[in-house]
Amino acid sequence: MTLDYNRRGVIAMSAGMVSFVMNDILVKFVSHTLPAAQLIFLRGLLSVVVLLLLARMTDPQALTREWRLHMTQRWVLARSLLDGAASLVYLSALFNMPLGNATAINMSTPLLIALLSGLLLGVHVSLLNWLIIGLGFAGVLLVVQPQAEGFNAWAWVALCGTCLHAMRDMCVRFIPHQVPSNAIATGTALTATVMAGIWSLWIDWVAVSPLHWLMMAAASVFLSSGYFCLILATRMADMSVIAPFRYMGLLTAVVAGFVIWGDVPNGMAWCGMLLLVGAGLLMLRLNRQLPEPD
Numbered sequence: 431m432t433l434d435y436n437r438r439g440v441i442a443m444s445a446g447m448v449s450f451v452m453n454d455i456l457v458k459f460v461s462h463t464l465p466a467a468q469l470i471f472l473r474g475l476l477s478v479v480v481l482l483l484l485a486r487m488t489d490p491q492a493l494t495r496e497w498r499l500h501m502t503q504r505w506v507l508a509r510s511l512l513d514g515a516a517s518l519v520y521l522s523a524l525f526n527m528p529l530g531n532a533t534a535i536n537m538s539t540p541l542l543i544a545l546l547s548g549l550l551l552g553v554h555v556s557l558l559n560w561l562i563i564g565l566g567f568a569g570v571l572l573v574v575q576p577q578a579e580g581f582n583a584w585a586w587v588a589l590c591g592t593c594l595h596a597m598r599d600m601c602v603r604f605i606p607h608q609v610p611s612n613a614i615a616t617g618t619a620l621t622a623t624v625m626a627g628i629w630s631l632w633i634d635w636v637a638v639s640p641l642h643w644l645m646m647a648a649a650s651v652f653l654s655s656g657y658f659c660l661i662l663a664t665r666m667a668d669m670s671v672i673a674p675f676r677y678m679g680l681l682t683a684v685v686a687g688f689v690i691w692g693d694v695p696n697g698m699a700w701c702g703m704l705l706l707v708g709a710g711l712l713m714l715r716l717n718r719q720l721p722e723p724d
Contacts, residue, residue, distance in 0.1 A: 439667020474623030572702025
């Protein structure tokens, strides 16, 4: 993997994480009045429309029969099912616990990916990579500073969703390169929407206000962008390089907390931010020192 691809992967990962957190913030607002299943289903419909329009504008082959068949490729389908399950599980937890705590748990995805890659795929994860990713996660905890009362039963649900996210990201490595990223993203959004729609059959729907429609529309744009950027990053770059940049989502959460709720980071939080940035720079420096593969 060339250094240029890794740099692009870092940019895509950072943009994707920011997009996902913005989506989380918006849907958390809407979740105060809409049932989770209804919210996820409606946001999913809007996301599918956005992704289809984006695919049509950027890819002449989009929406053809061959393009649609790509969404049924086994690893694409596996990724879509895992993402759909992860979305339902993680968002259910997010709606019932503090955003910071849920974000902290979700930031453990790189550790889970490294662990699962070593256990299931036989991938060698060096001690130095473990230390750098661990350093980044320590920074996450310093920034979020989760309180003990925040880790209730829903925290275990959030952890289950995070495990599903890690398995989802691992699937991307097995998807053939000829499968377009926009087909993967669209298939993912469509699967999550169908799963939420089935779930919504067992709940009572409520009326949606114009403001909530607008917020869900904005969330769908952020979600669609996050899907595309995450897929792009995991397909083009070394996973060990881009993993620390998942923490950009946490920095976004801190900024949003200040702008929306007036939360000002304390000394420990600023130290955590430095650790997060340091972990990313160390990972990139380590990658530069590695010889290019023949």
